[in-house]
Amino acid sequence: MKLLTLVPVFNEWPHLLPVLQNLRIHFPEILVIDDGSDDKSYLNLLKKEGFEYLDLPFNLGHWGAIQAGFRYALAKEFDGVITFDGDGQHLPEGALRIIPGLQEGYDVVIGKDNDRGGWSRKFCRGILNRLSGLDVSDFTSGLRGYSRAAMKRLIHGSFLNLDYQDLGVLFMARKKGLQLTEIPVNMEIRKGEKSKVFPNVASVMRYLFITLTFIIARRL
């Protein structure tokens, strides 16, 4: 099975190279996707180190960057991709555990870490999970595997409206008849820095609002 590992990067240079070098031990095919970072000079360094990258001229958001990776993987005829965060939160060992799921024929394989996040996050996750009717416990996990069939579906139409690689993607994927599964993995606690997606309370509120609107509009 020919797999490509997608690493979307937006302004998180310091830990990236060691993470990538660690990842390369297990995954020879890596594609870094620069999601319109302010300083792109690190791409030259990646090139020197022999890493492939995709250069987005401006910021599309996490999910938009991953979709670009899908398009590349489809063009290069990969059988599937694994999405991997470049901030050191995900471990290559976790990514390895995604592979069997894809081999078994699942379209979307989610690496779940239920210990992740504080009580407020777990609380929100529980409520959103209940409301959406989606039986996925860790839908914010960025460590996922996608089959070729899933990628073909997930780059079109309403999937372009989504901002985050989370509940929305899974909800719509299930609606399209794709097979989802969850696999427990261990994740590292972020190295002393805050989440890129949720740097402050306002961004969390915004996320909750967007996700709630999404669910309500589709479940009514």
Place this chain on the structure above:
Amino acid sequence: MISYKITTGILGAAIFLIILLLVRRGKLQEKYALTWFAIGMVVVVLGIFPVILDKIAKFTGVSYAPALLFVIAVGVLLIQNLYLFIFASQNEVRIKELLQEVAVLNKLVAELREEVTFGAESTGEKRSGKHVGLNGTNDPVSDDQEPGLPANISS
């Protein structure tokens, strides 16, 4: 004191003129001028024949006719505004898709170029400046990269 008909007439004419000017300068496409001409038309017609408004107010049971005018005006603006939001959402999706495609194509072109340069010529040939970036210039920033690489779009 001038007649209110002149005031509204000027107002309506101003709307028409501004729209025409914007279309002429290419700031507004012809197809979007239509609704604005319609709004200008309504201003002119209601300005010259305010009786129409009174009649509509009586028919709809609104006792104070100007209030009806405001309700209609706000309603029309709301609909237009909503339309703009829909338009913006659509455009965002299109831009996103295009950007993703462009990034992937850029990458594939770069890979092909690299294949060609590695397959064909020596390093001296590669430095000769025959290979130009996608934007048609030999970007000095990309000097330390393979010449076959497309120039960075954002730089």
